[in-house]
Amino acid sequence: MSVKSTKLPDGEVRGACPLDCPDGCAWIVHVDDGRPVALRGNPDHPYTRGALCAKVSRYLEHTRAPDRLLHPLRRTGVKGDGSFERVSWDEALGTIAERLGEDRARFGGESIWPFQGTGTLGYLQGIVGGSGARLWNVLGTSEHVPSICAAAGSEGLRYAIGTDRAMDPEDFAASRIILLWGTNTLTTGHHLWKFISAARQEGAHIVAIDPLRTRTADRADQHIAPLPGTDAALALGLAHVVVHEGGADTAFLECKTVGWPEFSQSLERFHPAAVAAITGLEEELIIDLGRRIARTRPMAVRATMGLQRHAGGGMTLRAITALCAVTGDFALHGGGVAYSTSGYFGGNRTALMRPDLRRLPARKLLMTRLADALDDLDDPPIRSLVIFGANPAVSNPDTARVRRALSRPDLFTVVIEQFATDTTRYADIVLPSTMQTEHVDVHDGYGHLYVAYNAPAAEPAGECLPHTEIFRRLAARMHLEEPALQASDDELLADLLASDDPSLDGITLETLRRDGWAKLNLPRPFIPFADGFPTPSGRFEFASEVAAAGRQPRLIGYTPPAEAARSAAALADGDEQLALIATASHFFMNSMFANHPGLRAKQGPPTVGLHPLDAASRHLDDGQDIEVRNARGSFIARLAVDDRTRPGVAMTTKGFWRALDGGAGSINDTVPERDTDLGGGPVYHDNLVTVEAA
Numbered sequence: 243m244s245v246k247s248t249k250l251p252d253g254e255v256r257g258a259c260p261l262d263c264p265d266g267c268a269w270i271v272h273v274d275d276g277r278p279v280a281l282r283g284n285p286d287h288p289y290t291r292g293a294l295c296a297k298v299s300r301y302l303e304h305t306r307a308p309d310r311l312l313h314p315l316r317r318t319g320v321k322g323d324g325s326f327e328r329v330s331w332d333e334a335l336g337t338i339a340e341r342l343g344e345d346r347a348r349f350g351g352e353s354i355w356p357f358q359g360t361g362t363l364g365y366l367q368g369i370v371g372g373s374g375a376r377l378w379n380v381l382g383t384s385e386h387v388p389s390i391c392a393a394a395g396s397e398g399l400r401y402a403i404g405t406d407r408a409m410d411p412e413d414f415a416a417s418r419i420i421l422l423w424g425t426n427t428l429t430t431g432h433h434l435w436k437f438i439s440a441a442r443q444e445g446a447h448i449v450a451i452d453p454l455r456t457r458t459a460d461r462a463d464q465h466i467a468p469l470p471g472t473d474a475a476l477a478l479g480l481a482h483v484v485v486h487e488g489g490a491d492t493a494f495l496e497c498k499t500v501g502w503p504e505f506s507q508s509l510e511r512f513h514p515a516a517v518a519a520i521t522g523l524e525e526e527l528i529i530d531l532g533r534r535i536a537r538t539r540p541m542a543v544r545a546t547m548g549l550q551r552h553a554g555g556g557m558t559l560r561a562i563t564a565l566c567a568v569t570g571d572f573a574l575h576g577g578g579v580a581y582s583t584s585g586y587f588g589g590n591r592t593a594l595m596r597p598d599l600r601r602l603p604a605r606k607l608l609m610t611r612l613a614d615a616l617d618d619l620d621d622p623p624i625r626s627l628v629i630f631g632a633n634p635a636v637s638n639p640d641t642a643r644v645r646r647a648l649s650r651p652d653l654f655t656v657v658i659e660q661f662a663t664d665t666t667r668y669a670d671i672v673l674p675s676t677m678q679t680e681h682v683d684v685h686d687g688y689g690h691l692y693v694a695y696n697a698p699a700a701e702p703a704g705e706c707l708p709h710t711e712i713f714r715r716l717a718a719r720m721h722l723e724e725p726a727l728q729a730s731d732d733e734l735l736a737d738l739l740a741s742d743d744p745s746l747d748g749i750t751l752e753t754l755r756r757d758g759w760a761k762l763n764l765p766r767p768f769i770p771f772a773d774g775f776p777t778p779s780g781r782f783e784f785a786s787e788v789a790a791a792g793r794q795p796r797l798i799g800y801t802p803p804a805e806a807a808r809s810a811a812a813l814a815d816g817d818e819q820l821a822l823i824a825t826a827s828h829f830f831m832n833s834m835f836a837n838h839p840g841l842r843a844k845q846g847p848p849t850v851g852l853h854p855l856d857a858a859s860r861h862l863d864d865g866q867d868i869e870v871r872n873a874r875g876s877f878i879a880r881l882a883v884d885d886r887t888r889p890g891v892a893m894t895t896k897g898f899w900r901a902l903d904g905g906a907g908s909i910n911d912t913v914p915e916r917d918t919d920l921g922g923g924p925v926y927h928d929n930l931v932t933v934e935a936a
């Protein structure tokens with residue numbers, strides 16, 4: 243465990259950012275007379291080093307925002323119109339307890355769906371610890387599957403390397419070629435850039451692979467813009483060139499992999515000309531990058547979640563790992579793939595979440611299939627929905643259908659929130675929840691190897707309560723006598739940290755409280771697969787029997803997107819449709835902060851970017867309002883014409899709230915409620931649209 247100074251000046255409280263971001267910043271809140279007056283990054287934290295981001299620098303302001311929810315509310319109007327009256331906690335919890343109790347008695351526990359999003363990631367209040375899991379287990383509710391984020395890529399990685407976690411992002415400093423694949427690092431995880439810069443100072447070549455020329459692509463040495471969803475074909479094409487250039491690590495391939503002979507034969511189909519036709523890239527560009535990869539070790543790939551939100555998303559991560567296996571990079575310090583570091587923290591999730599409290603197995607419901615589930619399930623139907631840390635009326639696929647489904651008259655909906663969002667408009671009861679400066683939590687990051695303690699720095703605003711306290715009170719109100727449902731926050735954390743996992747050697751609740759953060763105990767230098775891969779064979783699996791048993795392709799290959807894949811030839815023939823991709827905003831976090839006036843002003847109105855050729859062929863001008871549509875829905879946006887978007891693609895930014903945009907539709911109205919190839923993930927970037935003047 244790393245050692246650092248532990249004493250803070252009076253009036254300073256250590257905490258951690260709870261948001262859906264790989265960086266997991268440690269922060270310090272300055273408190274004056276019981277009131278938080280300043281928030282800054284903790285300069286002692288080795289990964290985040292005192293820098294917050296554009297969004298969270300305004301977090302304290304946001305805790306005091308005039309639209310913060312401060313009291314429980316009960317709906318008075320029709321679902322969707324946003325009319326509520328203030329009620330007491332006693333009335334609100336009484337109403338909820340009565341309805342959940344009735345539904346459980348009449349339809350069974352599975353008629354209740356606890357629907358949790360990534361609004362906070364913490365082990366107590368957020369999704370990584372399944373906040374409320376003990377209560378849901380006792381009630382026997384349907385099991386919520388948080389499929390919205392990384393599911394397809396995680397599953398694909400498990401087929402190939404046996405786990406979805408791999409290299410330490412800090413080790414990018416030791417890399418000599420870095421592929422930033424489908425990631426706008428400077429917006430969605432900017433602390434990694436320090437390690438990329440360190441590598442570059444030692445001569446590393448930085449390549450951004452993205453259909454868009456992002457701010458990260460601007461800072462890279464090279465930008466490559468394939469058509470959305472064709473990344474697996476590109477990875478296989480690069481592997482083809484590496485093999486033909488003599489860059490394959492034959493010792494690694496013979497001793498550490500299975501399926502190499504078959505896979506190497508299949509690579510012959512991915513010659514650069516074929517891959518150029520699939521990806522819309524120049525053949526020479528693929529050959530040049532393949533040659534560079536063949537002669538440069540170690541290579542690190544940063545692959546993030548946007549890359550896998552299409553019909554072939556799981557296979558995409560399999561193919562990217564295959565490239566790293568061909569080069570033997572998994573055996574090298576500074577080599578391999580960084581997708582997520584979730585799971586290196588060896589806390590005792592079983593003791594925290596207590597699955598033993600569930601008497602019978604329950605059905606599992608994909609959060610990205612909300613409209614289907616609300617419309618179609620009848621054995622039993624979903625009668626009660628408890629939504630927390632989530633804004634599905636904005637963030638789910640096919641939001642037009644989601645809004646209709648949330649309007650179902652017999653559906654009872656509770657929304658636990660910090661602000662009145664598009665989703666709270668459909669609630670029967672709204673409960674106000676605390677923000678990060680007002681409650682305790684423990685966090686790990688999914689982009690580094692640290693764990694952090696978040697101490698409360700202020701009293702809760704208004705009548706807000708932490709999720710943990712809301713669930714304790716609800717359990718009591720439902721007369722549930724299981725003692726584990728009344729465990730205090732300290733007791734819950736003690737259960738989480740009661741682990742003999744070596745990653746936590748020397749890390750206790752006391753040391754976390756004292757120091758604020760700790761680095762997990764993992765071997766140094768950290769080469770995750772030095773002793774083999776946690777696959778059934780113990781080797782990297784080009785061919786996976788587990789995949790075959792799951793009716794997936796046994797051999798790593800290319801699975802095209804369902805909608806977005808069109809050949810370069812089709813584009814040249816003037817295909818009218820465009821592949822819409824919605825990127826992360828620099829100023830919003832998913833749909834959070836979209837109601838913050840300052841950040842909203844910086845973001846500007848909903849905008850769609852088109853390449854000048856695509857705008858010209860549609861007789862559209864920069865700055866005019868356009869309508870983006872398909873059979874599922876439509877939205878209005880301002881047109882931005884520039885060459886940041888490659889031909890054949892329309893680019894927009896996710897997170898805008900419909901209620902704040904005059905009800906002009908929502909980006910996700912156009913996205914299908916359809917699953918990725920693996921893991922049941924969403925297909926946000928597998929979405930064909932047409933664009934015309936509004």
Ligand code: SF4
Binds near residue numbers: 261265293296297431
């Ligand atoms: S959102 Fe990410 S970069 Fe911003 S403060 Fe939170 S963890 Fe740090």
